[in-house]
Amino acid sequence: MKARITVTLKNGVLDPQGKAIEGALKSFGLEGIDSVRQGKVFDIELDSNDPAKAEELLKSACEKLLANTVIENYRVEILG
Amino acid sequence: MKARITVTLKNGVLDPQGKAIEGALKSFGLEGIDSVRQGKVFDIELDSNDPAKAEELLKSACEKLLANTVIENYRVEILG
Amino acid sequence: MKNAIAITPELVAQHGLKPDEYQRILKLIGREPTLTELGIFSAMWNEHCSYKSSRLHLKGLPTKAPWVIQGPGENAGVIDIGDGLACVFKMESHNHPSFIEPYQGATTGVGGILRDVFTMGARPVACLNALRFGSPDHPKTRRLVSGVVAGIGGYGNSFGVPTVGGQMGFHSRYNGNILVNAMAVGIAKADEIFYAKATGIGNPIVYLGSKTGRDGIHGATMASAAFDDSAEEKRPTVQVGDPFAEKLLLEACLELMQSGSVIAIQDMGAAGLTSSAVEMGAKGDLGIELDLDKVPCREEGMTAYEMMLSESQERMLMVLHPAKAEQAEAIFRKWGLDFAIIGKTTDTLRFVVKHHGETMADLPIKELGDEAPLYDRPYVETPKRPVLAPENIPSPVSNRAALLRLIGSPDLASKRWVWEQYDHLILGNTVQQPGGDSAVIRIGDGPRGLALTADVTPRYCEADPFEGGKQAVAEAYRNIISVGGTPRAITDNLNFGNPERPEYMGQLVYCIRGLGEACRVLDFPVVSGNVSLYNETNGRGILPTPTIGGVGVLDDVTRAMTLAFKAAHETIILLGNTKGWLGASTWLAEITGREDGAPPPVDLALEKQTGELVLGLIRDGLVTAVHDLSDGGLAIGLAEMAMAGKIGARIDHLPPGLPTHAALFGEDQGRYLLTVATNDQIAEISRRVGTSGSDLIMHILGVTGGDSLTLPDEQPISIAALETAHEHWLPSYMAGDA
Amino acid sequence: MKSAVITFPGSNREGDVIRALRQATGHDPVSIWHQDADLPKGTDLVVLPGGFSYGDYLRCGAIAARAPVMDAVRAHAARGGLVLGICNGFQILVESGLLPGVLMRNAGLKFICKMQHLKVGRSDTAFTSHYSTGDIIKVAIAHGEGNYVADAETIARLEGENRVAFRYCDAQGDTKAGNPNGSLNDIAGIYSEKLNVLGMMPHPENLIETLVGGTDGRGLFESLSAYRGAA
Ligand SMILES: Nc1ncnc2c1ncn2[C@@H]1O[C@H](COP(=O)(O)OP(=O)(O)O)[C@@H](O)[C@H]1O
Ligand SMILES: [Mg+2]
Secondary structure, eight states, X not given: OEEEEEEXXXXXXXXXXXXXXXXXXXXXXXXXXXXXXXXXXXXXXXXXXXXXXXXXXXXXXXXXXXXXXXXXXXXEEEOO | OEEEEEEEEOTTOOOHHHHHHHHHHHHTXXXXXXXXXXXXXXXXXXXXXXHHHHHHHXXXXXXXXXXXXXXXXXXXXXXO | OOOSSOOOHHHHHHTTOOHHHHHHHHHHHSSOOOHHHHXXXXXXXXXXXXXXXXXXXXXXSOOOOTTEEEOBTBSSEEEEEETTEEEEEEEEEOHHHHHHSHHHHHHHHHHHHHHHHHTTTOEEEEEEEEEEEXXXXXXXXXXXXXXXXXXXXXXXXXXXXXXXXXXXEEOGGGXXXXXXXXXXXXXXXXXXXXXXXXXXXXXXXXXXXXXXXXXXXXXXXXXXXXXXXXXXXXXXXXXXXXXXXXXXXXXXXXXXXXXXXXXXXXXXXXXXXXXXXXXXXXXXXXXXXXXXXXXXXXXXXXXXXXXXXXXXXXXXXXXXXXXXXXXXXXXXXXXXXXXXXXXXXXXXXXXXXXXXXXXXXXXXXXXXHHTSOOOOOOOOOOOOXXXXXXXXXXXXXXXXXXXXXXXXXXXXXXXXXHHTXXXXXXXXXXXXXXXXXXXEEEOTTSSOEEEXXXXXXXXXXXXXXXXHHHHHHHHHHHHHHHTTOEEEEEEEEEEOSOTTSHHHHHHHXXXXXXXXXXXXXXXXXXXXXXXXXXXXXXXXXXXXXXXXXXXXXXXXXXXXXXXXOOSTTOEEEEESOOOOOOTXXXXXXXXXXXXXXXXXXXXXXXXXXXXXXXXXXXXXXXXXXXXXXXXXXXXXXXXXXXXXXXXXXXXXXXXXXXXXHHXXXXXXXXXXXXXXXXXXXXXXXXXXXXXXXXXXXXXXXXXXXXXXXXXXXXXXXXXXXHHHHHHHHHHHHHTTOO | OOEEEEEOTTBOSHHHHHHHHHHHHSSOOEEEETTXXXXXXXXXXEEEOOBOGGGGOSSTTTTGGGSTHHHHHHXXXXXXXXXXXXXXXXXXXXXXXXXXXXXXXXXXXXXXXXXXXXXEOOSOSTTTTTSOTTOEEEEEEEESOOEXXXXXXXXXXXXXXXXXXXXXXXXXXXXXXXXXXXXXXXEEEEEOTTSOEEEXXXXXXXXXXXXXXXXXXXXHHHHHHHOOSOO
16 A cells, blocks of 8 residues: 655745745746745555555654644545 | 646665654554655746646756756646 | 724733733823734733843843953843954753744754844854753653754754854753753954944834744734734744855845944844834834835735734844945845845834834834833742761762763763764864863964853752852853863853742742852853743743853963873872762762752852962963863763773872762862873972962872773773763663663 | 865855865965856866755755856866865765765764764875875764765766775774765765766865864865876
């Protein structure tokens, strides 16, 4: 089973990385880019066959480790 | 218009961070983890209303900067 | 001006203002404040900005000396260090944010203190940090240590300033409230210091740096969010640091200052635009008018309230010479930073804030600061503890075992795991890296240098706030002396519990008295500082922790002294009086599990005589190594010198008349270990001690040599075994194995 | 020996390398701003200093590698001019394609600053003539992403062409034991094919004085100072 976790910054939280990338893209003359926000993905391969259980465990992994829930949101997708 | 770019490490490229997270997840009792690979997402807002043009623009952003194509793959999704 | 929102008692309370404080506001302005005004008052009158609980007592601290250029009251303290140069430094806490989000809390703490230093025109040359965590076995501790250390490194390393020293300790009283105190040190020309005081009427007020977002608008936001339908999810109250932006801000500010266009400058720290603008105006007896439409914003639809209270990082406010505004803007554009003229100075002594053509605030500028509440809060003195007689505390283990245990205990174990994550070498001037008594950095190409240290022993402060306060200053003094520096001035970071509880207020009051007393006697004034109150865990205050950041000057860094044993066959001398003081000692806590007893007293007059004598010995080349004694006493001091030099020692004599363990592990104050190469030099030292006219005594303990440390009547302990014990604990704890 | 040091936004060890070059050559290198399009005429050596260019956001060195001045650096290298990239400079060289491979997060996932021993790979280059092959020198490291990774083919080529400039080792010269960051083959620095471009993670510029840690880094700058053009 595969799963993907996507962790993104909450709205309104400063994203220095996104800001620097945005600036760089603009300076390369790539017109039409308004804003960039950077996040993380984790692609996970699992042995398990129980999607519900896997999802629950991955959520707890997000809470404990993968996401900094003070400033980040996360999403768990079981890709089957 | 909004778009999301996902940049992931190519197969076979060593991912120290992914490895570390893998170890940590195992220690949370998440059984049957085969592997974790970490990647990046960029959430981008664009001026344009032309999905084809936007996609082209973003592909060139990936080639020029956002992905290191020696070790990374990228995917562009136009979210509308 | 119209009040769109009724100011209810709930709203007042949510802004942290007491009913009588609100009455004071009503009296001051003669009408109900607008929401924006209420926010401004809450920011200016909170504990952090107004020092309302501590101000009265801080007045007692000595702040003057012939070398002090600027004492407390500006962004940082400034002292003259000779050669036309000044040292600018300050320490500040970021305790609560670091507990909520350790990485970002620590980074923004470091960023804030660096800004305080370069706002004054100084280029930062070093950082230090003093950290207090909960008990190692508390489930949160490991994650907090790892996040805080990574955050401090993450900011300083990228900004490009070496982090050269600090302190780190553990105690269950910090379980729910860790301490993160960061200190920054900079160098400027003594006659080119910049201040916050605005001058001239009609001069432009310029906003520089990063854009303003809704960062760190604390509990108050929740209150205001209800009135703002654009408010989205519950906003996080932590800010994110951007060391890259700050590095650019530093370079741009220093370039701008060089260009001669800056009249006044103030960084936007706590209470952001509000406190920076009010301070610039109030100090210069001028009014300030701001047009918030001009403020560069990161988010859409920000209200005046939000802009005035935002704590977005990496921002500055300046008053510029109008003729030079264009040149200034060019410098900022070059560094890719925002630059906007957002207001002007006026002759009205009013603080006026406009937004969308409406006046959102119109307040008397001087009174915002001057009329802030001032409390003489009730306090009680901590009851005196009995002095423990060493004879009554037998040792349950051998001294050899005790030494190995102590040297590997959380508080005394090597902090290499921490400082190896800090770039302590950048700038190429780190003469003594972390691991010694003080860090030593060279200034420019030398020969002048600085000795830097951060110290406090919270368990002494808990046992006796007055003596503990004295001791914190004395230890900083001693650490500077030990490397051959002349102690010059301190910055203090007073971390205490809830001042509304008389016992914690008493700790604050007596610690401050102790600090003041020590500063006076040691001629070691306070030039900057910070107070952090309401630090508590489960309703119980933290250990009282007045962290002292000490700065000393070395005329010639090539003559700096280190603690490492230098060669075999050198004589080891203990200077200072030993009574075997076990009360409140590390030995007592680690080996017997007791934390009672009165702490060791500090004889300040003797401290000064001893310090001056040691400085003379270093200056005259009579000693080869110097180390002051602190936690763990004589045995730990010897072990540290042996490990640093990879040379052993044999100790044959201890101060007489004491149980051996008390002589070895007692924490009597004012003591140094010295090594001496020749008999003539020993005779000269003995002569100087004899004629010092005080009660100072010295003991010849033994000689250096071999590859182990041998204590009286004990099997030798190999240096390798000491090192293993010393270096093992922290890395294995962090790896989750301990 | 005419040298130029490039400053990118976020560079922070440019002062350290300028000092090292000044001490070795007796004069100051020229400072170049990242937006400059050209290098001064007659430049022999271009240095990309350490730091966190653009905050090291995205990937270390990625944004700086695309700065205007990098075209001039590429042209300079193509002409056989000397290029030295230290730490972030190495990361920029790799991102700009002037050197192969990538620098990933340290295996321990932590920033490491400490004294570090290196083994000198060869002493017949413009950068190392003042060392002997196999010398063990002590310099500093200070990086979070110095874990050198390349595909097997690239590594084989680097090794086959003797292009590993420095390897991490311990005080006794044991490379495996001294590897601080997980780099493949304990690689601390590599040369370009023509040996005129050197990228290295460690900081020789911080080891030029007895007072501040030691002088083992001086050899590199003295080698460069003695360099008199491609023979
Ligand atoms: N958080 C830290 N950051 C940097 N250096 C630290 C830190 N904690 C401890 N150190 C370093 O470890 C050494 C020992 O610290 P400490 O035991 O507090 O010394 P002392 O007893 O001389 O005050 C000092 O050189 C100090 O600078
Ligand atoms: Mg000491």
